[in-house]
Amino acid sequence: MKRKFEADNDAAVVAAAANMTLDDEVTFQSLGLDARLLQGIAKLGFANPTLVQAKAIPLALEGKDILARAKTGSGKTAAYLLPLLQSVLKAKEASPNENATRAFILVPTKELAEQVQKMCEKLAAFCGKAVRVVNGAQNVSEQVQRSMLSENPDIIVATPAKALLHITLGGQALVEKVVHLVIDEADLVLSYGYEDDLQAIAKALPKGLQTFLMSATLTQEVETLKKLFCRNPVILRLQEGEDEDESGGVSQYVVKCAEDEKFLLMYVIFKLKLIKGKCIVFVGEIDRCYRLKLFLEQFGIRSCILNSELPVNSRLHIVEEFNKGVYDIIIATDEHEVVGDEEDEDIPKRALAMDNNDGGEPSKKNKKKKKARLDKEYGVSRGIDFQNVACVLNFDLPATSKSYTHRIGRTARAGKSGMAMSFVIPEALHGKHKPTCIPSTKNDEKVMARITAHQTKKGKVIKPYVFDMEQVESFRYRMEDALRSVTRTAIREARTREIRQEILASEKLKRHFEENPEDLKHLRHDGELRAAKIQPHLRHVPEYLMPKDGSAAITKGPEIGGAALRKSGENRIRKARERNKRVRKQTGKGRDPLKMFKGKTKK
Numbered sequence: 001m002k003r004k005f006e007a008d009n010d011a012a013v014v015a016a017a018a019n020m021t022l023d024d025e026v027t028f029q030s031l032g033l034d035a036r037l038l039q040g041i042a043k044l045g046f047a048n049p050t051l052v053q054a055k056a057i058p059l060a061l062e063g064k065d066i067l068a069r070a071k072t073g074s075g076k077t078a079a080y081l082l083p084l085l086q087s088v089l090k091a092k093e094a095s096p097n098e099n100a101t102r103a104f105i106l107v108p109t110k111e112l113a114e115q116v117q118k119m120c121e122k123l124a125a126f127c128g129k130a131v132r133v134v135n136g137a138q139n140v141s142e143q144v145q146r147s148m149l150s151e152n153p154d155i156i157v158a159t160p161a162k163a164l165l166h167i168t169l170g171g172q173a174l175v176e177k178v179v180h181l182v183i184d185e186a187d188l189v190l191s192y193g194y195e196d197d198l199q200a201i202a203k204a205l206p207k208g209l210q211t212f213l214m215s216a217t218l219t220q221e222v223e224t225l226k227k228l229f230c231r232n233p234v235i236l237r238l239q240e241g242e243d244e245d246e247s248g249g250v251s252q253y254v255v256k257c258a259e260d261e262k263f264l265l266m267y268v269i270f271k272l273k274l275i276k277g278k279c280i281v282f283v284g285e286i287d288r289c290y291r292l293k294l295f296l297e298q299f300g301i302r303s304c305i306l307n308s309e310l311p312v313n314s315r316l317h318i319v320e321e322f323n324k325g326v327y328d329i330i331i332a333t334d335e336h337e338v339v340g341d342e343e344d345e346d347i348p349k350r351a352l353a354m355d356n357n358d359g360g361e362p363s364k365k366n367k368k369k370k371k372a373r374l375d376k377e378y379g380v381s382r383g384i385d386f387q388n389v390a391c392v393l394n395f396d397l398p399a400t401s402k403s404y405t406h407r408i409g410r411t412a413r414a415g416k417s418g419m420a421m422s423f424v425i426p427e428a429l430h431g432k433h434k435p436t437c438i439p440s441t442k443n444d445e446k447v448m449a450r451i452t453a454h455q456t457k458k459g460k461v462i463k464p465y466v467f468d469m470e471q472v473e474s475f476r477y478r479m480e481d482a483l484r485s486v487t488r489t490a491i492r493e494a495r496t497r498e499i500r501q502e503i504l505a506s507e508k509l510k511r512h513f514e515e516n517p518e519d520l521k522h523l524r525h526d527g528e529l530r531a532a533k534i535q536p537h538l539r540h541v542p543e544y545l546m547p548k549d550g551s552a553a554i555t556k557g558p559e560i561g562g563a564a565l566r567k568s569g570e571n572r573i574r575k576a577r578e579r580n581k582r583v584r585k586q587t588g589k590g591r592d593p594l595k596m597f598k599g600k601t602k603k
């Protein structure tokens with residue numbers, strides 16, 4: 001049984017309280033950080049520390065162990081990286097010629113390792129060669145691993161499994177000077193199956209390290225890690241919403257609909273551009289990614305897919321490009337989250353093996369085959385810093401309220417606003433349109449009730465979102481037409497083709513892109529899979545289908561995701577791009593002159 005972690009009963013110093021707020025006068029300068037780090041912070045555009053940074057950094061600089069619980073997107077990464085970097089710089093000043101690894105940062109996924117390493121490099125951008133941080137989570141040969149470790153990088157970011165490999169290879173020489181250990185997403189690392197690795201790491205690292213445990217939720221797992229690694233830590237329990245300004249936070253909505261209406265709404269929402277800005281759509285199974293992508297493709301709507309089957313380089317590139325604004329829609333699974341971690345046994349284990357089955361029970365053989373293909377160190381709903389996401393759309397509900405919290409935490413980050421919309425199939429409507437329905441949705445109402453209770457406890461409200469279904473219904477015929485084309489064979493083909501393409505791009509072209517990084521810009525992940533029958537007429541919305549009062553009349557709720565964009569520069573960039581496109585269309589300017597050129601022959 002899971003138990004909520006009660007810091008108050010703990011012997012440790014409880015530094016946080018419900019009324020902990022951010023003092024106006026706390027600035028990065030007042031935290032006493034090195035001038036080079038302040039330059040890095042300024043370059044990142046961080047004006048002031050977030051609450052978790054303002055509270056954790058001074059304590060960390062005093063050498064205290066920290067156990068911090070702060071909401072998703074609240075800036076926990078810099079809260080531990082800055083004190084770590086400060087410590088490395090100090091050590092380098094004391095012994096400029098000594099190369100020694102001083103910190104290990106453990107994260108649950110490869111995606112997160114890459115992100116943390118990049119953030120570290122950005123914060124240390126003005127430190128010259130004084131700081132060397134490596135991403136030790138990559139799959140590399142022993143030879144590469146040896147060369148990576150040969151100069152004892154100051155900071156190693158890795159998953160626990162990879163960190164242990166490094167420690168085993170590097171031996172005492174690698175760990176003897178380690179003084180800091182960070183476990184990011186601490187509530188998650190154990191559920192990723194890293195327990196044995198963590199036990200071994202605890203034995204191998206020197207005693208008396210300064211430890212940081214960072215998490216969005218305090219659970220029994222965090223308590224276990226605390227016992228394993230911490231010495232009387234300061235516990236920071238930063239309450240939800242304390243560091244939000246009034247406009248910040250996620251507005252949460254629920255839409256009750258049948259399985260086929262999910263597709264209908266997706267068509268209408270994306271085709272009529274009802275979402276202003278970028279959107280992450282979470283689905284329950286890998287096959288669902290392809291079903292939805294192929295379905296949207298029928299209407300000329302482009303999207304990218306993210307799941308653990310894709311090679312890690314493709315996954316990282318997709319997130320990077322999405323953050324730059326290259327793509328608007330990501331359809332993702334969060335497979336590690338799908339194995340329910342709540343007490344209720346009724347919660348369907350949205351097991352990976354159900355995949356590809358369209359509802360049937362998986363055969364044992366199938367189960368084995370599927371699991372072998374998936375990357376254990378994959379994860380997108382935890383920790384990944386998707387930027388300026390206007391809306392998180394739960395096409396299929398997650399299995400637990402904890403997963404829900406992390407999914408919706410991909411929007412409204414860094415004090416911005418965002419929207420989360422969840423589709424829920426009421427029991428009465430379940431069973432309708434069985435061919436596409438996934439078994440886990442049977443329990444949607446139960447799961448949603450648990451999610452609502454969890455959010456209510458945190459003072460959050462989930463409101464119903466209303467669409468004008470009469471207007472939406474006029475699109476049904478086209479939806480059904482498109483859905484019919486997305487057969488199981490088409491899905492299977494698309495899935496195989498996508499993986500093949502991505503592996504090709506990821507592995508064979510890796511060296512090419514290392515040598516020609518500019519070419520990466522042209523590698524797109526939202527291409528058409530074309531596995532389903534293409535029906536050109538579906539790409540256009542005929543005038544007679546459009547609501548008389550414009551597309552916005554379809555929603556009776558607030559603008560979807562609009563608030564998130566109002567604050568981001570991306571909105572301006574997007575508008576400028578659209579404007580330029582219109583101008584180019586009207587004037588013909590900007591077209592490829594080579595393609596436009598019509599040679600005249602002399603008479």
Ligand SMILES: Nc1ncnc2c1ncn2[C@@H]1O[C@H](COP(=O)(O)OP(=O)(O)OP(=O)(O)O)[C@@H](O)[C@H]1O
Nearest residue numbers: 046048049050072073074075076077216383385414
């Ligand atoms: N002081 C700051 N001012 C403005 N933006 C910041 C600041 N600190 C961090 N950010 C930005 O906030 C976003 C979220 O930060 P970060 O990823 O560290 O959050 P997190 O708390 O670790 O989230 P999660 O729980 O999802 O892992 C990032 O885009 C980061 O660049």
